[in-house]
Amino acid sequence: QKEVEQNSGPLSVPEGAIASLNCTYSDRGSQSFFWYRQYSGKSPELIMFIYSNGDKEDGRFTAQLNKASQYVSLLIRDSQPSDSATYLCAVPSEGGYQKVTFGTGTKLQVIP
Amino acid sequence: NAGVTQTPKFQVLKTGQSMTLQCAQDMNHNSMYWYRQDPGMGLRLIYYSASEGTTDKGEVPNGYNVSRLNKREFSLRLESAAPSQTSVYFCASSEARGGINEQYFGPGTRLTVT
Numbered sequence: 291q292k293e294v295e296q297n298s299g300p301l302s303v304p305e306g307a308i309a310s311l312n313c314t315y316s317d318r319g320s321q322s323f324f325w326y327r328q329y330s331g332k333s334p335e336l337i338m339f340i341y342s343n344g345d346k347e348d349g350r351f352t353a354q355l356n357k358a359s360q361y362v363s364l365l366i367r368d369s370q371p372s373d374s375a376t377y378l379c380a381v382p383s384e385g386g387y388q389k390v391t392f393g394t395g396t397k398l399q400v401i402p
Numbered sequence: 403n404a405g406v407t408q409t410p411k412f413q414v415l416k417t418g419q420s421m422t423l424q425c426a427q428d429m430n431h432n433s434m435y436w437y438r439q440d441p442g443m444g445l446r447l448i449y450y451s452a453s454e455g456t457t458d459k460g461e462v463p464n465g466y467n468v469s470r471l472n473k474r475e476f477s478l479r480l481e482s483a484a485p486s487q488t489s490v491y492f493c494a495s496s497e498a499r500g501g502i503n504e505q506y507f508g509p510g511t512r513l514t515v516t
Contacts, residue, residue, distance in 0.1 A: 333509055339502055
């Protein structure tokens, strides 16, 4: 079983809508979770991390963590065409927090 | 402050040729990583170095070797390139603080093996 699962998409949303991206993970002991954004042809960059159950908000981005159900999600409010990218979920690998396992990513397309 | 730099940006190799991908970071991070990214496969860890003087295998180490030359530099070597090694290679570095390990990525090397 893969450690981190994401729907590859593409997820298409109209400009101004809320985009909801989901990620499930297999290691119940995972403590922290990361969302990276990757524009086409570019390298990933961290946009959010969360380590407590509940919601964490940063501007238009909200990360939601549910450890009991083993999923973490990213909500993007007021989606903009500039949000069009692939969003990668990452979870520390078993055996230590120095390594992380990345999901395959969800491609988001925001339609003007 | 350049962050993480990688050379070269693009490379075409013939099967059987060898080459070394270079990576350097100027953030004084202890940990460094090499990933490959293939369509539909996400980022897969090849090797990593938790600190200067140590290296460990990741998920897909076969066909690769690494050297942590010093705290700043971490190189990836392909001894005998194969078409299956056609990919985009990313180097990253990180410094864990409070259990949070944010990774910073270089711009990538696009490698084609014919």
